[in-house]
Amino acid sequence: MIRNIILIALGLFAMSSTALMSQDNENVFPYDYEVNTLENGLKIITIPMPSNGIVSYYTLVRTGARDEYEQGKTGFAHFFEHMMFRGTKKYPGTVYDSLIISIGADGNAYTTDDYTAYHLSLSKEDLDLVMELESDRFQNLSYPEADFKTEAGAVYGEYRKNITNPISVLWEKLKYTAYDKHTYKHSTIGFVEDIKAMPTLYEYSMEFYSNYYRPENSILMVAGDISTADILEKAKNYYGEWEQGYTAPKVESEPEQTAARSAEVKYDGKTNPIVGIGYKAEAFDATDKSVIARELIGDLAFGSNSDLYKKLYLKEQKVQYISPYFPQNRDPFMSIIYTMVNDPSDIDYVKAEVQKSVDWFQNNLVDKKKLEDLKKRQKYAFLMSLDTPANVAGNLARIVAITGGMDAVEQYFQTLASITPEDIQAEAKTMSEDKRTIIELQGAK
Amino acid sequence: MRNFKTINILALTILLALTATSCRTGDKADDEMNTNKVLMQVDNDPIVAYNIWFKVGSVNDPQGKEGLTYLTAEMMADASTKSNDYSAILEKMYPMASGYGAKVDKEMTTFRGKTHKDNLDEYNKLFMDAVLNPAFKEEDFNRVKNNTLNYIKNVLRYSSDEELGKFALYNYVFEGTPYGHLMVGSVEGIENITLEDIKQHHKNYFNANNYTIGLGGGYPSDMVDKVDTELNKLQDTAINTMVDVTPKPINGLEVLLVEKENNSTAISFGFPIYVRRGDDDFFALALFSSWLGEHRNQSSHLFQVIRGARGLNYGDYAYIERFLNGGRLNKPDPNNGRNNPLFEVWIRPVQHIHRHFALRAAMRELQKVVDNGMTEEQFETTKNFLNKYSIHWAATTSERLGYQVDSEFYGIEDGGNYINHFREKIKNLTLEQVNAAIKKHIQYNNVKIAMITSDAEQFKSDLVSNADSPIEYNSPKPDIVMEEDKDISTYKLDIKEENVTIVPVDEMFQK
Secondary structure, eight states: OGGGHHHHHHTTTOOOOOOOOOOSSSOOSOSOOEEEEOTTSOEEEEEEOOOTTEEEEEEEESOSGGGOOSTTOTTHHHHHHHHTTSBBSSSBHHHHHHHHHHTTOEEEEEEOSSOEEEEEEEEGGGHHHHHHHHHHHHHHBOOOHHHHHHHHHHHHHHHHHHTTSHHHHHHHHHHHHHOSSSGGGSOTTOOHHHHHTGGGOHHHHHHHHHHHOSGGGEEEEEEESOOHHHHHHHHHHHHTTOOOOOOOOOOOOOOOOOSOEEEEEEESSOOOOEEEEEEEOOOOOTTOHHHHHHHHHHHHHHSTTSHHHIIIIIISOOEEEEEEEOOOOSSOOEEEEEEEESSGGGHHHHHHHHHHHHHHHHHSOOOHHHHHHHHHHHHHHHHHTOSSHHHHHHHHHHHHHHHTSSHHHHHHHHHHHHOOHHHHHHHHTTOOGGGEEEEEEEEOO | OOOEEEOOGGGOOSSOOSOOOOOOOOOHHHHHHTOEEEEEEOTTOSEEEEEEEESOOGGGSOTTOTTHHHHHHHHHHSSOBSSSOHHHHHHHHGGGTOEEEEEEOSSOEEEEEEEEGGGHHHHHHHHHHHHHOBOOOHHHHHHHHHHHHHIIIIIIIIIOHHHHHHHHHHHHHTTTSTTSSOTTOOHHHHHHOOHHHHHHHHHHHSOTTSEEEEEEESOOTTHHHHHHHHHTTSOOOOOOOOOOOOOOOOOSEEEEEEEOOOSEEEEEEEEEOOOOTTSHHHHHHHHHHHHHHOTTOTTOHHIIIIIITTOOSSOEEEESSOOTTTTTOSSOOSOOOOSSOEEEEEEEEEEGGGHHHHHHHHHHHHHHHHHHOOOHHHHHHHHHHHHHHGGGSOOSHHHHHHHHHHHHHHTOOOTTOHHHHHHHHHHTOOHHHHHHHHHHHOOSSSEEEEEEESSHHHHHHHHHTTOOOOOOOSSOOOHHHHHHHHHHHTOOOOOOGGGEEEEEGGGTTOO
């Protein structure tokens, strides 16, 4: 529906956090899985599940926009993801494409702030070919400079396409305003001047590949009609020679925010005003009650069952939508509330209402039933998201990539089950005004 | 008119994560109620999927009240019922992590949703209540109307030029017909609609004789009768929903330039084809359009020419059925069955300096394949590709159910599994059939082109005068590309001045 557009727009930059479930004392994830590591450090997660011959094949590289710490290199992780489709000496880009076409695999890739994912859905009889192709491009990528420059044009096209959306404009400004040192200052697609300069960075692309596309920085996740033994044997064969050599990026920590921040930004098209309010948050840690409590506050205070949603959207109809985006991140990021205000004269009122809602959670204990309903909701959302291999792997990708394994899944559920109204209140108290950044976007016309 | 569609679950051999077992056949209640049903019971599936289809769409909007079907459906799916305020509905749905929504297309409206079977009784109650007993409250009406107007005036006109371009093309081709406005309506149409209109529209079209029940997944066997008994409480009215949709013939190349301040030009072009899903030539054309421009796929020929070799944009695709939300979705969302499809090409935004070149490049590729047909190699490659690739289109129970409802719309006898049917048809195609279908249905002389751009007057003058559009790159390109560029940049597009219309973006979708 219409108000979901904001969520769709956000999907351009980062995958939303997977809603996981709460359940006492048992493994929550319904399929047996195994995590194995090759000698070179490549982690392999296998999730056999019934799927009538369909397999989902994910390669997660734990490098994303977060790792772009060098001046002038923003957006490079995403650009590089494009280059991964430009081939090797053995299988040049067009040959790679034609082989993927020949097996009718559904393949693509995406880049987020924290990681990059390469994924294919395929028939199990094509696993050997896919592993041959995938292992080859992760070890032997090679493309001429002309291809590199041509692809930069496609990336600039992607930027131009995205930036017509006001949410993209707001998102850029929010990150830019809230961060001083950390690389979360820029969006995944990068600063426009860096995108325009991409064609000059051919040499750097080799360096980037050599630094980050290494087995100890990557995870293979395979779900569907497979056997772990078979995948491991094949993986040893195809990926065993992949050499280590990961060089960690020098990502600076963000100093603690000590005063409220705000900025205004103009959008060239027509739009109702949009307000984005971000509160600094901790890095994701599935065992940390405060982290999980913070996630829940997003839903409790600003989700479709919150008092504020009912007041601002349904009753008073001051906003087109109000929506929480409280993502899981590798480094400390933000918990964000987005809202589109119908009448510009109500912007201050809506901003005040958002803070009032936070204040309420600081001063009161949330209703136990509401909290339990939310835990139940997490359970059903999770159960219903695991219906195909692609959905299983796709929904796990973020948590696996940012934590480096599967342990966080069960830990998350255990922590979730233990959250009390008091935990919610304690966490709400950390959402103070001095940790807040507010961006107001107005249309040009 | 008894048409009890039974899905042969055993034939559902693809992508079935769960064990499929029995499927019921007709029973007494069904005989009495004469209801169409699309049933896809899957044992052990923890999810139950709903797809309730009414034969009504935006073609049934009265003139001057464009948007009436959409607002009516939203007032059912996204608003209060007589027993529950909308906020109470959200509260009840919340712990189930479930919901339902309406999809209004040109000729069909579906109410779709899914829930975990643990919650089925409560969910079913809420779902049925929404369809049967909408409260039509003023406050919901104001909200829904306001959201819809905001969607047209701000989101569609401003936030994505490529989606704007596609909708502009459809309205342009079907101007003056019941297909000629957006599914959500027009600004003035929506402003003219009253709550009384909506109540009447609900009574007339969402009636007991106009629905098909689609159920999939792990529902218990008595569920079908339960749903049918409920829906049979709808008004016992009868109304003819068929309308005449005959687009004006296209004379040569007709161009609509939507003028706005933007950084790139979005291009869509196409023309009506009289081939619907299920027709003999449909599968041949499906193979052709897959080769020319499989959606979001590097294998697309246009993608290779415009993006792969030249880096002019993010992607380039071709279609013989409307693919809604193509910027966001990688595979089609079912349930926009249409009796009046277009052949359509979508060129994602290119820099303004490349707009003329990109249009020429795409039209030239179209001409080449129409004149010369596909080669044996292209044909074989695409055939193998589609045979396997198509299994990814319907991975979940909800998606498969959606396809089967569409088969009901088109009257396709597919044995209960459209995707397998499609694969069989593709497997049996010959190159001769495909090239004959291209010759018969695809052409390049009478085409409507919709483009979203800045400085439209200049572009118009370039187009009408057939000005050369040479291109420069920031990197060396192979000789073969440079040679071809010479042909592309002077490729003649015969566009007459009187065939070019410029419309400011704020006038789009106004009436």
